[in-house]
Amino acid sequence: MSKRKRRVFTPQFKAEAVRLCEVGDRTVGQVAKDLDLTETALRAWVKRAGEDADEGPKESLTTAERDELTELRRKVKRLEMEREILKKAAAFVCHESAR
Structure with missing residues (x-):
């Protein structure tokens, strides 16, 4: 088949x-x-x-609730990625200023 x-x-x-x-x-x-x-x-x-x-x-969940949940999960993932980038940038700046 x-x-x-x-x-x-x-x-x-x-x-x-x-x-x-x-x-x-x-x-x-x-x-x-x-x-x-x-x-x-x-x-x-x-x-x-x-x-x-x-x-x-x-x-x-209704279809509208399911769609909203998907969108919110997408936003949370993006915000978590942005936070990780900012943490790494802050650590880099602190490390560079200590030199």
């Missing part, structure tokens, strides 16, 4: 695929096959749509 090329789907396409699953006349597997998707991906979209609609567990 050859590996499928990774595809990117619009939020509108995902929402429509989820809606087709929720209508109830076809199973998730049938909808996935009709749209040439993997069943796993479609199930993840359905689960995420439920979480976004506050139908999921209390501890699960």
